[in-house]
Amino acid sequence: MAKSKSAFFCQSCGYEAPKWLGKCPSCNEWNTFVEERVLISKNNPQPFARQKSDHIPILLQDIKQTDTTRITLKDVELNRVLGGGLVKGEIILIGGDPGIGKSTLLLQMAIKEHLSVLYVSGEESEQQIKMRAQRIGIENPKCQLLIETDVGQIIKHGEKSHPDVMIIDSIQTLFTSHVESAPGSVSQVRESTAMLLRFAKEMEIPVFLIGHITKEGTIAGPKVLEHMVDAVLQFEGDRNHFYRLLRSVKNRFGSTNELGIYEMQGNGLRMVENPSEILISNTDGTLSGSCIATTIEGLRPLQVEVQALVSTAAYGTPQRSSNGYDAKRLNMLLAVLEKRCAFRLASKDVFLNIAGGIKVDDPAVDLAVIIAVLSSNAELAVSRSYTFAAEVGLSGEIRPVNRIETRISEAQKLGYTHIFISSYNKGLKPKDYQIEVIQAKKIEDIVKFVFG
Ligand code: TYD
Numbered sequence: 122m123a124k125s126k127s128a129f130f131c132q133s134c135g136y137e138a139p140k141w142l143g144k145c146p147s148c149n150e151w152n153t154f155v156e157e158r159v160l161i162s163k164n165n166p167q168p169f170a171r172q173k174s175d176h177i178p179i180l181l182q183d184i185k186q187t188d189t190t191r192i193t194l195k196d197v198e199l200n201r202v203l204g205g206g207l208v209k210g211e212i213i214l215i216g217g218d219p220g221i222g223k224s225t226l227l228l229q230m231a232i233k234e235h236l237s238v239l240y241v242s243g244e245e246s247e248q249q250i251k252m253r254a255q256r257i258g259i260e261n262p263k264c265q266l267l268i269e270t271d272v273g274q275i276i277k278h279g280e281k282s283h284p285d286v287m288i289i290d291s292i293q294t295l296f297t298s299h300v301e302s303a304p305g306s307v308s309q310v311r312e313s314t315a316m317l318l319r320f321a322k323e324m325e326i327p328v329f330l331i332g333h334i335t336k337e338g339t340i341a342g343p344k345v346l347e348h349m350v351d352a353v354l355q356f357e358g359d360r361n362h363f364y365r366l367l368r369s370v371k372n373r374f375g376s377t378n379e380l381g382i383y384e385m386q387g388n389g390l391r392m393v394e395n396p397s398e399i400l401i402s403n404t405d406g407t408l409s410g411s412c413i414a415t416t417i418e419g420l421r422p423l424q425v426e427v428q429a430l431v432s433t434a435a436y437g438t439p440q441r442s443s444n445g446y447d448a449k450r451l452n453m454l455l456a457v458l459e460k461r462c463a464f465r466l467a468s469k470d471v472f473l474n475i476a477g478g479i480k481v482d483d484p485a486v487d488l489a490v491i492i493a494v495l496s497s498n499a500e501l502a503v504s505r506s507y508t509f510a511a512e513v514g515l516s517g518e519i520r521p522v523n524r525i526e527t528r529i530s531e532a533q534k535l536g537y538t539h540i541f542i543s544s545y546n547k548g549l550k551p552k553d554y555q556i557e558v559i560q561a562k563k564i565e566d567i568v569k570f571v572f573g
């Protein structure tokens with residue numbers, strides 16, 4: 122017999138408590154508890170319980186590995202971010218801000234790949250989806266569409282049509298009658314995901330879940346989802362810009378920190394093969410306050426443009442603001458310049474921007490930030506054929522960064538003439554490269570070279 126109880130759930134992390142709490146003991150957020158009614162029925166299996174329990178322990182070395190478990194996708198960016206294709210029975214969560222293009226990305230996959238796909242939408246009507254699909258161009262005759270929000274029904278249809286891939290848009294619109302609370306609440310989202318997880322594993326069908334992001338930046342409230350699924354991908358980018366980054370945050374079947382880059386066009390998302398081209402603005406090289414850094418996102422080297430504006434502060438306290446780069450780190454680098462290199466910046470406003478609206482947290486950008494600030498301060502342009510890749514320490518020393526060979530090769534491939542790195546990179550043979558590799562120990566050495 123079904124029994125109903127109510128419990129309180131933290132909407133931020135999914136913590137469950139029998140009574141209301143002001144502060145969540147798990148994530149320390151305040152005022153996040155909401156009462157939800159939970160219906161517990163006897164025949165509702167536990168999320169991770171297997172229906173067949175005939176498994177016995179076996180030796181790891183006796184398990185045969187099959188190669189056929191990966192489904193390679195035509196979308197090379199998605200393929201790479203997933204770690205080399207889809208794994209059967211894997212469940213993937215794609216998160217991102219509203220309007221960023223999550224539905225477009227997965228619909229595009231559904232209608233371009235030659236796989237049988239079941240696209241389930243709880244957000245849009247058939248007409249809306251058809252219109253969008255026509256805009257992108259339908260190439261797949263085996264794409265089915267289902268407008269449904271009841272998980273039980275979705276699974277029933279999934280079992281019947283047994284597609285190669287199933288897509289759910291979005292997990293927050295789903296509900297199951299096992300749980301009484303509203304769609305989108307922690308217990309609904311968690312139970313719906315658990316049911317789809319069971320479906321994916323039992324039917325060996327990869328399932329994509331689209332999840333909305335809350336304003337705090339986590340995938341809508343339930344962080345619990347991230348623990349349940351096999352892979353979490355983040356779709357991000359500035360909505361004012363045309364390109365999008367697909368990042369792997371968690372992946373049980375591949376490396377995390379992989380990056381896929383797309384450009385949003387009138388007819389869908391285009392894969393960007395040479396990302397450095399779009400991240401660097403086309404100027405003739407006579408503008409001061411900007412220079413290029415060679416960073417690495419995941420396994421992928423990227424050239425990004427760092428722009429700085431240094432001007433005399435109009436009021437007492439100078440402003441420091443940063444876009445796409447850690448503001449605290451900017452302050453630290455400014456203090457290093459002030460104290461170790463005797464550049465007077467204390468009475469100046471400093472604004473920093475990473476062009477193209479992307480965020481970088483690679484320490485190798487430090488040197489480019491310093492050079493951009495000095496370039497703007499002195500109003501001297503930096504050559505567009507120079508690129509920088511080094512961390513800057515608190516005493517003004519130029520520190521080595523990881524995977525320097527990859528960075529140098531990329532800079533060389535893109536036609537830069539000079540790359541500035543630390544002298545402390547071990548085992549590097551600068552003579553092996555056609556590009557001029559300038560190694561330095563202190564900021565002054567580089568300043569002399571760049572600004573003469
Ligand atoms: P959408 O994919 O619905 O975003 P999400 O599912 O993440 O909320 O919408 C993406 C936006 O992209 C929408 O504002 C319209 C735009 N767009 C294009 O520019 N080109 C296209 O081909 C499509 C389909 C959408």
Ligand code: MG
Nearest residue numbers: 223224244290
């Ligand atoms: Mg959508």
